[in-house]
Amino acid sequence: MPTSSSLVRHLRSAEVADLLGVDVRTLAGWRHKNTGPAFVRIGPGRGATVRYREDVVTAWLDAHTITTRAAETIAAQAPPFTAEQVDALGAILRGA
Template sequence: MEKLMSAEDVADLLGVPINTLYQWHHKGTGPTCFRVGRFLRYTPGDVRAWLSEQKGASHGHR
């Protein structure tokens, strides 16, 4: 099992504020995540998959 990533880890990786991740979670966008208590947690595979989708989507809008 992969180690879970915190919101801080993902925000740092993506270069976005933590509040953005919480907004994405509320809107149902952004990488798939789940709550452990009051904290958002991410699997590295879900973050990689979401990044791949974003790269694919950005190529379609050129």
């Protein structure tokens, strides 16, 4: 029976680095220091494949988002996004 993790998209390190705007080596350093988003190691030893669950990366970004008072004021004054705008933004973030 599939688990919840098998239903989630798993991203390569290069995809996550691109999404976060950092170098792949920075992401590797974060893994080594246990400071970046949680990751999945597939296979044994140093040659293991590293993947990141998309939902975990999103949650990590949310947890590291700092909202300023100015941003709160702007958000309160901005009209809400339509469903179409949310879908379009999602497609952009997924690279579709």
